[in-house]
Amino acid sequence: xxxxxxxxxxxxxxxxxxxxxxxxxxxxxxxxxxxxxxxxxxxxxxxxxxxxxxxxxxxxxxxxxxxxxxxxxxxxxxxxxxxxxxxxxxxxxxxxxxxxxxxxxxxxxxxxxxxxxxxxxxxxxxxxxxxxxxxx
Amino acid sequence: xxxxxxxxxxxxxxxxxxxxxxxxxxxxxxxxxxxxxxxxxxxxxxxxxxxxxxxxxxxxxxxxxxxxxxxxxxxxxxxxxxxxxxxxxxxxxxxxxxxxxxxxxxxxxxxxxxxxxxxxxxxxxxxxxxxxxxxxxxxxxxxxxxxxxxxxxxxxxxxxxxxxxxxxxxxxxxxxxxxxxxxxxxxxxxxxxxxxxxxxxxxxxxxxxxxxxxxxxxxxxxxxxxxxxxxxxxxxxxxxxxxxxxxxxxxxxxxxxxxxxxxxxxxxxxxxxxxxxxxxxxxxxxxxxxxxxxxxxxxxxxxxxxxxxxxxxxxxxxxxxxxxxxxxxxxxxxxxxxxx
Numbered sequence: 480x481x482x483x484x485x486x487x488x489x490x491x492x493x494x495x496x497x498x499x500x501x502x503x504x505x506x507x508x509x510x511x512x513x514x515x516x517x518x519x520x521x522x523x524x525x526x527x528x529x530x531x532x533x534x535x536x537x538x539x540x541x542x543x544x545x546x547x548x549x550x551x552x553x554x555x556x557x558x559x560x561x562x563x564x565x566x567x568x569x570x571x572x573x574x575x576x577x578x579x580x581x582x583x584x585x586x587x588x589x590x591x592x593x594x595x596x597x598x599x600x601x602x603x604x605x606x607x608x609x610x611x612x613x614x615x
Numbered sequence: 616x617x618x619x620x621x622x623x624x625x626x627x628x629x630x631x632x633x634x635x636x637x638x639x640x641x642x643x644x645x646x647x648x649x650x651x652x653x654x655x656x657x658x659x660x661x662x663x664x665x666x667x668x669x670x671x672x673x674x675x676x677x678x679x680x681x682x683x684x685x686x687x688x689x690x691x692x693x694x695x696x697x698x699x700x701x702x703x704x705x706x707x708x709x710x711x712x713x714x715x716x717x718x719x720x721x722x723x724x725x726x727x728x729x730x731x732x733x734x735x736x737x738x739x740x741x742x743x744x745x746x747x748x749x750x751x752x753x754x755x756x757x758x759x760x761x762x763x764x765x766x767x768x769x770x771x772x773x774x775x776x777x778x779x780x781x782x783x784x785x786x787x788x789x790x791x792x793x794x795x796x797x798x799x800x801x802x803x804x805x806x807x808x809x810x811x812x813x814x815x816x817x818x819x820x821x822x823x824x825x826x827x828x829x830x831x832x833x834x835x836x837x838x839x840x841x842x843x844x845x846x847x848x849x850x851x852x853x854x855x856x857x858x859x860x861x862x863x864x865x866x867x868x869x870x871x872x873x874x875x876x877x878x879x880x881x882x883x884x885x886x887x888x889x890x891x892x893x894x895x896x897x898x899x900x901x902x903x904x905x906x907x908x909x910x911x912x913x914x915x916x917x918x919x920x921x922x923x924x925x926x927x928x929x930x931x932x933x934x935x936x937x938x939x940x941x942x943x944x945x946x947x948x949x950x951x952x953x954x955x
Contacts, residue, residue, distance in 0.1 A: 486635075506710070509709060509710050511706065511708060512708045516714060517712045518715060519715035522718075523721075525721070526721040532631055535632055535634060563628050
């Protein structure tokens with residue numbers, strides 16, 4: 480078997496049209512040797528879950544600046560579960576108020592990364608979350 | 616139930632998992648391929664190649680939409696798309712962005728899109744693309760699009776794999792000398808001039824049709840690594856039918872213009888392949904190429920297991936010190952060990 484390559488879906492759910500952060504993270508993960516499936520703007524939770532299934536990714540990263548994270552993130556996680564993809568790790572970036580972070584983590588989100596996050600931290604967390612878990 | 620059997624039964628998660636195992640060249644993936652292989656050979660494989668920015672992904676999106684919602688009287692087809700993007704030669708990472716242009720296909724259970732990184736392969740496809748296509752074929756997808764990296768000039772792999780190869784061009788990209796360069800015209804079964812609403816479309820079309828008139832129709836024999844390696848050198852019996860002349864089809868993929876006509880050309884080419892015996896010839900050449908490629912890989916890896924690393928390093932050192940040439944090094948390594 481070749482070396483295990485981590486596959487990550489980067490998506491922008493919701494209606495805000497600012498995807499610079501998503502692109503920075505996509506590049507960072509690429510430079511860390513991961514394969515990043517970039518889906519672009521205005522994705523519905525259904526589109527994200529479907530892409531995650533078809534691409535058999537290890538993780539889904541969502542960039543949300545619209546404030547709708549408390550609706551979008553649980554919905555995506557629900558759909559992943561409905562698709563029997565509970566093993567897929569979810570992480571979130573964008574503008575997330577501090578008080579919401581613990582609630583997201585409680586739902587099972589592996590990391591919340593706002594502006595100013597060191598990109599290395601995302602790589603490290605993601606590697607640990609994906610490779611630390613048992614791989615079927 | 617094995618992943619292969621679940622895949623045959625239509626389980627999309629099993630299919631997705633299996634594609635990963637095959638892409639990672641795992642033993643489990645190989646065994647699944649063995650199990651699936653008898654179920655392959657039904658799909659029509661359409662290769663889509665052309666320089667970056669010519670609109671390959673957008674065109675595939677529109678073609679897939681067409682086959683999902685065909686005109687009255689035709690059956691909708693199950694569509695699979697394998698889209699290959701380059702891997703970074705330094706980190707091995709990749710950004711796979713073809714889905715961005717394929718969002719129209721979301722929510723349709725009759726479409727399955729899989730992005731692939733080239734993972735070091737230079738021919739426009741990844742090493743395992745053919746295997747992924749086999750999985751989709753066995754899973755019952757009736758038309759499979761294979762979109763290449765789009766390096767543009769060395770994409771012969773896709774022509775070897777696909778039944779019908781579309782070469783996508785766009786106005787304003789390179790002069791007509793680009794059309795003469797080897798590879799592009801030889802591999803095209805259909806030439807697509809996309810972005811045909813742009814200025815210069817006549818020039819692009821004229822350059823292509825000029826080259827087509829100069830070209831002698833030849834039956835391409837795809838070789839694995841340059842010249843054939845001598846297995847079964849016998850040329851396949853040449854059936855003399857009217858040679859296929861690649862049509863030139865204008866499209867504006869963003870609007871869907873020309874896409875129904877392009878689909879007609881694909882159907883016409885498929886019929887030609889069947890009636891001329893070319894289909895059988897290509898299948899034969901394709902499977903032989905696959906066999907040879909696998910044979911080479913297996914021989915090399917088996918041999919590497921048989922030679923000691925110290926011996927290899929010793930020869931390498933001599934080579935670096937220029938005591939021996941690379942060719943002598945190979946001979947020393949091959950002859951110095953037990954014969955294969």
